[in-house]
Amino acid sequence: MSDQEPVLSPGTVLPAMLRQSFPPALGAGALAAVLVGVVQGWLPGLSAAVGVGIALAFFGSGLVVMARFVRSADPMLFMAVGMSVYCAQVLALLGVLVVARGQDTLDLRAAGLAMFVTVMVWQVAQIRAWRRARILVFDPETDRDAP
Numbered sequence: 001m002s003d004q005e006p007v008l009s010p011g012t013v014l015p016a017m018l019r020q021s022f023p024p025a026l027g028a029g030a031l032a033a034v035l036v037g038v039v040q041g042w043l044p045g046l047s048a049a050v051g052v053g054i055a056l057a058f059f060g061s062g063l064v065v066m067a068r069f070v071r072s073a074d075p076m077l078f079m080a081v082g083m084s085v086y087c088a089q090v091l092a093l094l095g096v097l098v099v100a101r102g103q104d105t106l107d108l109r110a111a112g113l114a115m116f117v118t119v120m121v122w123q124v125a126q127i128r129a130w131r132r133a134r135i136l137v138f139d140p141e142t143d144r145d146a147p
Contacts, residue, residue: 013133014067020129021122022060029055029118036110044110051111054096055118058089 029052037045062085069081100106 013130014063014070016133017126017129018060018063018067020132021063021125022056024125025056025059025118025122026052028121029114032114032117036114040107040110043105044107047105047107048110048114050106051114052118054093054111055115055122058093059119059122062086062089 030049033045033048033052036048065085066081069085070078100111101108
């Protein structure tokens with residue numbers, strides 16, 4: 001392996017992924033919230049907007065935390081931090097949903113629908129951003145030594 005820092009480190013790729021994932025997810029979530037508001041009324045529309053905010057906060061915070069903790073391109077560290085952040089996100093989201101379930105003013109169906117749309121668009125945008133980053137999956141230095 002090379003002693004030099006890779007050009008595309010997690011500290012540069014993850015913020016770029018955030019910048020490329022957040023706007024499409026926000027747009028799709030806002031559109032979903034507006035459509036729910038038009039079809040079902042202002043209270044479900046507001047609940048859908050809350051769902052969009054929760055989804056964006058959870059997925060955006062995951063990338064921010066990953067960018068702060070993973071400074072090297074070590075795949076084992078990246079995977080360990082990634083799985084830890086994801087586990088913490090799922091547990092925190094479970095806590096939010098348990099608290100939200102007890103609220104009478106929140107339309108859970110509208111919030112869930114808007115969350116689902118936001119998360120699906122986020123994931124597609126994040127996959128697209130990852131593919132565009134063109135991160136090498138092999139070490140080019142060792143590839144030259146092969147017969």
